[in-house]
Amino acid sequence: MNDSFLRACRREPTEFTPIWIMRQAGRYLPEYRALREKYSFLELCRTPAAALEVTLQPLERFPLDAAIIFADILLPLEGMGVEFGFDQDDGPCIGSPVRRPADVDRIRVIEAEEATPYLFEAIRQARAALQDRVPLIGFAGAPFTLASYMIEGGHSRNYEHTKAMFYAEPKTWTKLMEKLVEVLRRYLLAQVAAGAQAVQLFDSWVGCLSPRDYAEFVAPHVNALIAQLAEARVPVIHFATDATSLLPLIKDSGAAVYGVDWRIELDRAWQIIGHDRALQGNLDPAVLLAPPSIIESRARDVLQRAGGRPGHIFNLGHGIWPNAPIENVAFLVETVHRLSRRSA
């Protein structure tokens, strides 16, 4: 069994730096695009056999050190009674945005197995299929990111409805966040019960906040969620995008591993977060469009900034782009393993 990923989460020494890639099961793979001709995105998520197939696809091609279950961060919304879909560009669309106190009151908190049984089935099947070849990661959107989708109704440039809610209706905001924390607690514990060996929280949009707003309106909730995940006894990866200014606050969220994007040098990020936590990142996905010489020099830069310290998990700083050439992905995985392999 290749447990380098889990060992790195625990900051134990590994023979090489483990690597996985956010959105590694996705549109840059022709075999994924072929499946998408038969299934919509949500059908893929809701059909365990298909989700299993997609989860395994990247592992057939590349010697990645972890699998991540194929799913979407919006899946828990259905059980909450918040309808959603995707537009032509795969952008999320919420049917009726959650903006008034009554909208928040209507949100349901139900058992995870009742809400998304297909996901836990896919996780069970994936664990069986992987046969402990590599660990399986589960995931969820962090409370702020899900709240912002629910309030804005989809992607947003300014998050104006979200910010207006926590400034003008702080009690409504708190109630929404508390419901999300409880839903996500059940959702992630059920993923672990089904077989997920680590879980990642994606706080994709938290970078729009001032440090003060993060501390006041977000940190108490995401930190409570992470505290409640302790009983699962698996590593929690807390990944916030574009959040350099927030790292001094985020580092106290209680996670075992922190993910950072390419906007900050890995060594600076680790210094801020503290060397008593593991770190995941942080190559710019754009580098996969570059010539191999640049891919290698940028991967080397990330590894050098990690300094050979146990507890580094190599990843991109964001999901892989659909136009990333397959051969460049293969080259990156090989390069990270080659450059980081410790002499025996």
Add this chain to the structure above:
Amino acid sequence: MNDSFLRACRREPTEFTPIWIMRQAGRYLPEYRALREKYSFLELCRTPAAALEVTLQPLERFPLDAAIIFADILLPLEGMGVEFGFDQDDGPCIGSPVRRPADVDRIRVIEAEEATPYLFEAIRQARAALQDRVPLIGFAGAPFTLASYMIEGGHSRNYEHTKAMFYAEPKTWTKLMEKLVEVLRRYLLAQVAAGAQAVQLFDSWVGCLSPRDYAEFVAPHVNALIAQLAEARVPVIHFATDATSLLPLIKDSGAAVYGVDWRIELDRAWQIIGHDRALQGNLDPAVLLAPPSIIESRARDVLQRAGGRPGHIFNLGHGIWPNAPIENVAFLVETVHRLSRRSA
């Protein structure tokens, strides 16, 4: 004459903290929207009498401490031979994106007065109309931000064509940036010759870059531009959005004033940039949607972090939103003046 803004740019003491607001001449004003019924956005820019009127509108309402000429950062593109327009949401659209070496070769570098004579006329008229009541600010997009518009063809989420160009075609990238620097040098010097008393460079999209890419592909060009503006003998304000991680690099650009957004605490930003430079910022525009008590407490927070040190110019961390209530803008301007007024 209220010269508090220019004094703050030079870090001289002022009786109160000067404030102006990015996009203060814009859609949140009903009188601006009324003019937009008669003129398209570009017609407003290209008609000196209309641009003058729009420039003065916010000063009629609020005791702002600076005017900024009404214009758009894309205006210099026309003289370069790069056609552009705006979509329904006022998003920029470039007719033929600049992506290949031949596209860059075709770009013209002509005299500023020949390219945008209407802008310099508007500046002359605005200076005359202001009668030194408050200083007039000129501005331009920074080379990276203009290059990214030209290459991507408009707004972009990932800047993939831009990054692909500097990774795979570094010579083409350098040639494009050098042409932009020369165009912007002429454009900004001509603004100062026409009467602009300070100039702001907007590097709106540079926050998508890793520090290494910023240092390698952007800093040499923007720093060269700022160095060449020294002969104008007016303060240069260097404003980069969402660029917390880049501040340690940006601070060496040679500007007199640095602008920061709300993502970083003002005191932390000033520490990084150095107290030998002036600082502009940094209230989240979202705060203008909040109740007055929150507007006041957040404005006080910004002022306290500035610590009463000479050289702080109050501003939002980004352009004001079209849905900002007029009365909240009035309250903010009054609050900043009131809270910051030094006892005689």
